[in-house]
Amino acid sequence: xxxxxxxxxxxxxxxxxxxxxxxxxxxxxxxxxxxxxxxxxxxxxxxxxxxxxxxxxxxxxxxxxxxxxxxxxxxxxxxxxxxxxxxxxxxxxxxxxxxxxxxxxxxxxxxxxxxxxxxxxxxxxxxxxxxxxxxxxxxxxxxxxxxxxxxxxxxxxxxxxxxxxxxxxxxxxxxxxxxxxxxxxxxxxxxxxxxxxxxxxxxxxxxxxxxxxxxxxxxxxxxxxxxxxxxxxxxxxxxxxxxxxxxxxxxxxxxxxxxxxxxxxxxxxxxxxxxxxxxxxxxxxxxxxxxxxxxxxxxxxxxxxxxxxxxxxxxxxxxxxxxxxxxxxxxxxxxxxxxxxxxxxxxxxxxxxxxxxxxxxxxxxxxxxxxxxxxxxxxxxxxxxxxxxxxxxxxxxxx
Numbered sequence: 379x380x381x382x383x384x385x386x387x388x389x390x391x392x393x394x395x396x397x398x399x400x401x402x403x404x405x406x407x408x409x410x411x412x413x414x415x416x417x418x419x420x421x422x423x424x425x426x427x428x429x430x431x432x433x434x435x436x437x438x439x440x441x442x443x444x445x446x447x448x449x450x451x452x453x454x455x456x457x458x459x460x461x462x463x464x465x466x467x468x469x470x471x472x473x474x475x476x477x478x479x480x481x482x483x484x485x486x487x488x489x490x491x492x493x494x495x496x497x498x499x500x501x502x503x504x505x506x507x508x509x510x511x512x513x514x515x516x517x518x519x520x521x522x523x524x525x526x527x528x529x530x531x532x533x534x535x536x537x538x539x540x541x542x543x544x545x546x547x548x549x550x551x552x553x554x555x556x557x558x559x560x561x562x563x564x565x566x567x568x569x570x571x572x573x574x575x576x577x578x579x580x581x582x583x584x585x586x587x588x589x590x591x592x593x594x595x596x597x598x599x600x601x602x603x604x605x606x607x608x609x610x611x612x613x614x615x616x617x618x619x620x621x622x623x624x625x626x627x628x629x630x631x632x633x634x635x636x637x638x639x640x641x642x643x644x645x646x647x648x649x650x651x652x653x654x655x656x657x658x659x660x661x662x663x664x665x666x667x668x669x670x671x672x673x674x675x676x677x678x679x680x681x682x683x684x685x686x687x688x689x690x691x692x693x694x695x696x697x698x699x700x701x702x703x704x705x706x707x708x709x710x711x712x713x714x715x716x717x718x719x720x721x722x723x724x725x726x727x728x729x730x731x732x733x734x735x736x737x738x739x740x741x742x743x744x745x746x747x748x749x750x751x752x753x754x755x756x757x758x759x760x761x762x763x764x765x766x767x768x769x770x771x772x773x774x775x776x777x
Contacts, residue, residue, distance in 0.1 A: 408475040411452070412537020414522045415462065415499055416488040422458040423498060425465040426526050427477055428537045429453050452535035454526055462502045479508040483541040485515045485558060486577060488522045492609065492616035496565070500614065504562050511559030514544050517609040517616065519578040528579040528601040536603060540577060543605050547575075551629050551638035551653070552622040554608045565614055568744075569728040572611040573628070576619065578604050612722040620716055627713025630675050630706055631725050633658035639682065642701045647685030651702055654679045654765065660730035669743075669750060671727055673758045675706055680766040695764050702762025714756050723751055 414426035431453055455473050459465030469477055485503070487496070503509050518525050526536055534542075544555055555575035556564065564572035579601050608620040608628060620628060629635045633656065640651040656677040663670045681690070681698070688694070717725050728747055732739040743750060 408455075408473055408477045410477050410479045410482050411535055412484050412486065412526065412540070413479075413482055414486045414488070414518070414526050415491060416522045417491040417494060418458050422460060423462050423465045424456070424458045425462065425469070426522065427455040427457075427466075427469055427473075428526055428535055429455065429473075429477065430535060451533070452537070454523075462499045463506075466502075479506075480510060482509065482513050482537075484513055484537050484544075486518050486522060486525060486537075486540075487515065488518050489609075489616065492517050492611075494615070496614045500562065500565065503558065509558065511557060511562075513558045514541060514574075515556060515558050515561045516540070516544075516575050516577045516605070519576045519607070519619075524601070525577055525579050525603065528603050539603055540605065543603070544575070547605070548636040549638065551626060551635045553606055553625045554620075554628050554632075554634070555605070565611070567729075569723075569732055570726050571613075571722045571724045573608055573620075573724045575605050576607040576609050578606060580604060610716075610720060610722055610724045612720070617722055618716070618720045620713065623709050624712045624716045627709040627711070627716075628725060630656065630710050631658055631660070631673055631713060635677070640679075640702060640705055642698065642705060644697070644701060647688050649681065649685070649688075649698060649701075650683035651698070651762075651764070652680045652682035653677060660727065662727075662731045662734040664735070668755060669731070670755045670757060671730070673710060673756060674760075675710070675758070676761045676763070677702065677706060678763045678765050681764060690767060699762045699764055702764075703760035706760045706762065707758045710758050710760075711756070718752050718754075721748055721752060723747070727751065727754065 408427075408429040410427050410429055412428035414424075414428070416424040416426075418424045429452065431451055455469055455477075457465050457468040457472065459468050466477075487499070491499070528536055547553065547555060553575045554573055556573065561572055561574055564570050581601060607622065608625040609616050610618055610620060626635065626638075635653060635656045638653045640653065642649045642651055656675060658676075659674040661672040661674065663672060679702075684690070713725060717723060717727075728744075728751075731743060735743070
């Protein structure tokens with residue numbers, strides 16, 4: 379018994395004395411929460427690492443930069459190199475602390491770099507274990523540096539704000555976004571094309587704090603961030619953008635509309651349909667030698683808002699459901715038209731065809747899919763169902 383106790387004590391001593399192999403002291407570490415990637419004028423790769431500035435506990439108040447106690451909440455470190463790895467390592471010439479990348483929440487890639495090619499940056503991002511696969515990857519529609527500094531009146535760094543916006547994306551379902559892992563998988567799949575969300579900044583409605591109003595001059599307003607539209611790729615190059623309606627169409631096809639609203643133009647009024655859930659199914663068919671893609675969508679929801687005085691009877695509910703089906707079908711067809719226009723299969727039709735007709739795909743279609751996609755006939759059928767009307771059935775009649 380005494381011998382066993384001595385062995386246990388010896389093991390505990392060894393564990394405590396050696397410590398964790400990858401332990402980093404907090405005061406010697408810069409926590410990276412966002413990374414921007416761009417192409418320099420000289421052809422180099424530019425990296426912007428956004429790190430958190432620790433705040434004093436209990437500090438009150440906020441400045442125009444959004445920090446507590448009059449301090450900024452983040453710092454952007456700029457570097458460049460011949461490759462991404464080279465640029466990241468060159469950050470050690472500027473940052474006094476070792477940068478820790480495992481908490482990085484988002485990669486923001488400039489549109490310029492994305493349109494040229496991502497092959498110069500994607501290998502290192504995929505290869506290095508410190509970059510987490512669940513980080514978001516988005517495309518900057520405006521100047522990358524401006525976006526990474528556009529904190530406005532927020533009390534958090536821009537990278538954190540963008541990550542938080544994306545986390546509630548299902549509330550609107552107006553853009554399609556990918557994690558790093560999903561994006562890399564899309565790039566490596568010969569039967570699919572990559573897509574992810576765009577990021578921009580704009581002058582918000584709120585004025586900046588501590589700015590004096592001068593007669594005859596516009597009061598300075600905060601630059602605010604917005605996640606919008608969807609960037610679509612062909613192989614590793616960005617080839618175009620989807621607007622909100624086209625993005626919703628993409629999400630319908632892939633069964634990724636979880637929530638959101640449909641504004642329905644009825645005969646004499648407008649109605650808001652609140653989406654609660656949806657599902658989709660792709661069914662390729664061959665009819666008279668023509669490849670047909672059937673897209674079947676089901677969507678359930680509630681009536682969220684309606685013009686006062688409108689009577690909701692069974693006939694009107696049926697009309698609403700028919701309008702839901704029409705609106706969803708139109709959104710899907712806008713995405714289909716855009717895919718055929720850009721000749722890039724971000725909708726995932728190729729994968730469905732391969733599963734349904736593996737021999738035909740391997741022998742013929744895989745070699746000529748770009749041409750087939752342009753002419754493929756798409757049939758859309760939508761089943762819209764009104765599940766509830768909220769706390770009331772018929773709206774109040776205003777005097």
